[in-house]
Amino acid sequence: MPKITINGKEIEFEKGMTVLQACELADVEIPRFCYHEKLSIAGNCRMCLVEMDKSPKPIASCAMPATEGMNIKTNTTLVEKARKGVMEFLLANHPLDCPVCDQGGECDLQDQSLYYGVDKSRFVENKRDVKEKYMGPLIKTQMTRCIHCTRCVRFATEVAGVPEIGAIGRGENMEITTYLEKSMESELSANVIDLCPVGALTSKPYAFEARPWELKKTESVDVMDSVGSNIRVDTYNWEVKRILPRLNNQINEEWISDKTRYSCDGLLKQRLDVPYIKKNNKLQKSSWDEAINLIVDKIHSVQPNEIAGHIGDMINMENALSFKKFFKSLKSENLEFREKNFYINPDEKMNYIFNSSIAGIEDSDLILLVGTNPRHEASILNARIRKTFVQKKIPIFSIGNPGDLTYEYEIIGDSTEDIKKIVNKENDFSQKLLSAKKPIIIIGESALELKSGGYIFEEFKKFLIKNNLINENWNGLNILVQNASTVGLLDLKILQGKNTRFSSFFDDLKNRKFKLLYLLGSDNLEIQKNDEFIIYQGSHGDRGAEIADLILPSATYTEQNGLYENLEGRIQEGKKASYPIGEALEDWKIFNRIIKKLGLKDKIAKFEELRKEVLETVPNFSEINELPKKSLIKTNNIETSFYSEKIFIRELDYYYTNSISRSSKTMSECRQIRQKIKKDGTNN
Amino acid sequence: MSVKKVHDNQPKEFKFSNENLKKVEEILKRYPETNKKSAVMPLLYLAQRQNDNWIPLAAMKYIANYLAMPYISVYEVATFYTMYNLAPVGKHFIQVCTTTPCLLRGADKIVKLCKENISPNENEISKKGNCSWMEVECLGACVSAPMVQINDDYYEDLDEKSTKEILTSLINNKPLKPGSYRGRKNTSPEKILISNGEKHA
Numbered sequence: 001m002p003k004i005t006i007n008g009k010e011i012e013f014e015k016g017m018t019v020l021q022a023c024e025l026a027d028v029e030i031p032r033f034c035y036h037e038k039l040s041i042a043g044n045c046r047m048c049l050v051e052m053d054k055s056p057k058p059i060a061s062c063a064m065p066a067t068e069g070m071n072i073k074t075n076t077t078l079v080e081k082a083r084k085g086v087m088e089f090l091l092a093n094h095p096l097d098c099p100v101c102d103q104g105g106e107c108d109l110q111d112q113s114l115y116y117g118v119d120k121s122r123f124v125e126n127k128r129d130v131k132e133k134y135m136g137p138l139i140k141t142q143m144t145r146c147i148h149c150t151r152c153v154r155f156a157t158e159v160a161g162v163p164e165i166g167a168i169g170r171g172e173n174m175e176i177t178t179y180l181e182k183s184m185e186s187e188l189s190a191n192v193i194d195l196c197p198v199g200a201l202t203s204k205p206y207a208f209e210a211r212p213w214e215l216k217k218t219e220s221v222d223v224m225d226s227v228g229s230n231i232r233v234d235t236y237n238w239e240v241k242r243i244l245p246r247l248n249n250q251i252n253e254e255w256i257s258d259k260t261r262y263s264c265d266g267l268l269k270q271r272l273d274v275p276y277i278k279k280n281n282k283l284q285k286s287s288w289d290e291a292i293n294l295i296v297d298k299i300h301s302v303q304p305n306e307i308a309g310h311i312g313d314m315i316n317m318e319n320a321l322s323f324k325k326f327f328k329s330l331k332s333e334n335l336e337f338r339e340k341n342f343y344i345n346p347d348e349k350m351n352y353i354f355n356s357s358i359a360g361i362e363d364s365d366l367i368l369l370v371g372t373n374p375r376h377e378a379s380i381l382n383a384r385i386r387k388t389f390v391q392k393k394i395p396i397f398s399i400g401n402p403g404d405l406t407y408e409y410e411i412i413g414d415s416t417e418d419i420k421k422i423v424n425k426e427n428d429f430s431q432k433l434l435s436a437k438k439p440i441i442i443i444g445e446s447a448l449e450l451k452s453g454g455y456i457f458e459e460f461k462k463f464l465i466k467n468n469l470i471n472e473n474w475n476g477l478n479i480l481v482q483n484a485s486t487v488g489l490l491d492l493k494i495l496q497g498k499n500t501r502f503s504s505f506f507d508d509l510k511n512r513k514f515k516l517l518y519l520l521g522s523d524n525l526e527i528q529k530n531d532e533f534i535i536y537q538g539s540h541g542d543r544g545a546e547i548a549d550l551i552l553p554s555a556t557y558t559e560q561n562g563l564y565e566n567l568e569g570r571i572q573e574g575k576k577a578s579y580p581i582g583e584a585l586e587d588w589k590i591f592n593r594i595i596k597k598l599g600l601k602d603k604i605a606k607f608e609e610l611r612k613e614v615l616e617t618v619p620n621f622s623e624i625n626e627l628p629k630k631s632l633i634k635t636n637n638i639e640t641s642f643y644s645e646k647i648f649i650r651e652l653d654y655y656y657t658n659s660i661s662r663s664s665k666t667m668s669e670c671r672q673i674r675q676k677i678k679k680d681g682t683n684n
Numbered sequence: 685m686s687v688k689k690v691h692d693n694q695p696k697e698f699k700f701s702n703e704n705l706k707k708v709e710e711i712l713k714r715y716p717e718t719n720k721k722s723a724v725m726p727l728l729y730l731a732q733r734q735n736d737n738w739i740p741l742a743a744m745k746y747i748a749n750y751l752a753m754p755y756i757s758v759y760e761v762a763t764f765y766t767m768y769n770l771a772p773v774g775k776h777f778i779q780v781c782t783t784t785p786c787l788l789r790g791a792d793k794i795v796k797l798c799k800e801n802i803s804p805n806e807n808e809i810s811k812k813g814n815c816s817w818m819e820v821e822c823l824g825a826c827v828s829a830p831m832v833q834i835n836d837d838y839y840e841d842l843d844e845k846s847t848k849e850i851l852t853s854l855i856n857n858k859p860l861k862p863g864s865y866r867g868r869k870n871t872s873p874e875k876i877l878i879s880n881g882e883k884h885a
Contacts, residue, residue, distance in 0.1 A: 157754075163754035163756055163757065164754070164756055165756065166754075166756035166757065166759060166760045167760060168759060168760055168763040168764070169688070169763050169764065170763075170764045170765075178756070179754075179755045179756040179759060180690075180741075180759075
């Protein structure tokens with residue numbers, strides 16, 4: 001490897017690195033504004049100047065490729081003078097409004113001016129003033145503070161794939177704006193707030209809410225979709241003030257979706273704080289004792305097979321296991337977690353996870369989407385596909401029309417007939433698929449919901465195994481589930497006995513076989529309520545609570561510890577950042593109370609026991625935060641029947657997918673704007 | 685000078701005329717097929733020519749679609765370069781050079797005359813006649829300072845008297861001839877007509 005000398009210390013670096021990256025290897029910190037690891041290099045802030053031997057002028061280290069034998073100095077008076085000069089220019093037009101700026105305390109400019117700033121300004125002219133720009137309901141702008149690093153422009157064009165932000169004008173008059181001040185049409189738009197090194201782009205919902213040093217930071221995981229983005233939950237007292245991304249190159253890199261970031265105001269609204277019981281057709285406040293007594297009465301009044309349970313989209317694994325054990329003690333087997341009846345084969349882990357892994361998308365050389373819109377179903381995963389597309393120009397195909405995915409793709413069909421042709425090699429595309437070394441097939445819930453959902457999945461699996469595209473090194477079979485809880489619940493064997501692939505639960509529900517329906521945080525299940533008794537246990541007064549006869553308040557994902565398994569089968573820990581509201585309790589505590597009342601004291605399980613059992617139950621478990629172990633490929637011949645059907649990708653109401661986001665004011669604003677765009681093609 | 689603002693009254697549609705479409709084809713031939721967007725500047729210029737010397741938003745969108753580039757990129761280019769007009773200008777569009785050499789030779793007086801005779805502010809269409817004016821940076825004719833550019837022509841070696849005459853002629857829609865107003869031919873020396881021992885052109 002080539003060598004470079006930095007401050008007299010010789011280090012080895014990889015070819016293709018820049019001087020700045022080499023300096024980082026040598027543990028030398030270089031101040032910067034425009035340079036960002038995940039974005040292209042702009043080299044326009046000039047803060048990273050360093051001294052290089054044989055160069056008469058200091059060089060911008062972020063843009064200079066490191067080469068063999070370079071001698072870099074970063075601690076000389078020349079460097080300091082140069083950086084001080086740059087800083088003076090940056091501060092010439094930067095307002096001195098740190099006391100009223102939301103970036104204060106976590107501002108790159110503030111931090112770096114501590115080292116390179118001059119206490120007095122020699123700039124006597126008027127400072128530049130720039131009008132605020134409208135960028136949508138999430139991004140607050142104060143463009144006078146902008147230092148023109150263009151990180152936001154590069155993010156929008158490169159990562160988000162919506163080239164809507166740009167720099168207009170020139171020189172002193174340059175301004176950053178969206179095209180004609182429209183709101184940014186991206187699910188990742190709010191990441192520009194994190195990227196902005198100054199307070200030019202700040203968070204609109206979080207404006208003037210708190211200072212960063214006042215917040216308690218809790219590292220957790222997101223449950224808005226199945227990706228399991230790593231987040232940091234910032235709380236002020238017990239209130240969740242904001243959610244920020246945590247760096248995890250395996251999953252979300254440095255980005256999170258807008259829904260992940262801004263649903264948090266929904267954690268404070270529409271909350272269920274005490275148990276409610278329906279009396280005279282009206283929900284009335286009651287006490288825990290009264291509610292639990294009523295549940296026990298109801299349980300005793302029906303047959304075990306008339307009791308059914310449905311688990312919602314944001315339930316952690318401990319709570320789900322506790323629910324399963326509770327149902328076992330009731331001797332009921334009617335447990336379900338799917339919101340629509342889609343095909344899933346829970347026989348082995350490979351059948352329901354994203355086997356290629358999110359980071360593995362970058363290795364692939366062909367992607368086929370089957371009945372899925374990853375942009376809405378898993379925005380972060382879509383960003384990874386786009387990244388791969390931009391870097392390697394890989395061909396991407398889709399069966400069914402998902403709309404704009406921020407990258408180019410080819411629609412190769414819209415019906416199950418097309419899939420039949422592919423797996424029978426009667427199609428040009430089969431050849432492309434076979435000649436690819438690391439193809440990825442992503443099957444979405446919209447495809448699995450079809451009558452031929454089983455055919456689609458099993459035939460693709462057989463096809464890949466037969467052609468050695470599922471092997472020790474590569475597994476291109478991927479299921480994209482939509483809910484954060486789905487994979488974990490499958491691993492806990494919530495579906496048991498009977499025909500688990502297409503469940504009879506939905507038919508039984510339709511035919512009114514159940515007399516007691518227990519909804520555990522489940523708001524997206526379509527129920528035609530009849531005379532069954534519905535218990536809703538959850539955090540928000542949403543669709544589930546609307547039809548319930550009895551409501552038990554429970555904690556949200558930020559208010560309790562719990563394991564979540566993301567779509568790759570990676571188990572991650574969500575941490576308690578705040579406390580349940582009012583009299584609300586963690587779900588497992590509620591089940592313990594009911595079990596106690598039922599007189600089954602030996603069935604009571606503590607949280608630690610539940611967690612231990614979860615980790616023991618999960619197949620192929622390796623370690624927390626790691627991918628599951630690979631299992632041997634079983635070739636099981638499951639016969640499925642083919643129906644000729646159209647593949648229609650169900651459109652997701654992106655900002656309104658779960659009870660938290662539906663309660664969030666910010667999300668409703670985003671949704672309104674999106675609907676307006678759809679209706680008349682413009683916004684603002 | 686601040687960021688150029690787009691005009692409030694925008695035409696709904698813009699399309700290149702057939703004649704210009706042929707020119708566009710010619711322009712596109714200069715660039716590789718994969719880098720069509722390199723043609724954005726000549727195309728914007730062509731649109732400006734076609735649309736009475738200014739570029740409406742519809743034209744930017746049209747060009748963006750034509751070259752398969754994002755709207756914002758075309759918008760960035762159009763706002764960056766001062767020679768693209770984003771609001772209507774007069775039929776007689778006067779660009780007064782006010783960079784150092786011209787200013788030393790009295791460009792400020794020309795500006796004053798423009799303010800008096802055409803409109804008190806830049807980029808405002810005059811009440812009488814169809815004129816507008818603006819200050820611009822160096823037009824590269826320092827040798828015959830002070831000077832103004834009116835549409836495509838240079839009027840050079842001006843003083844107050846000649847400027848007034850020119851402006852009056854524009855307001856009356858009978859423009860005077862371009863060139864030097866001190867009787868010079870091109871950029872030749874004024875009195876000594878001999879240089880390098882030969883008679884100068």
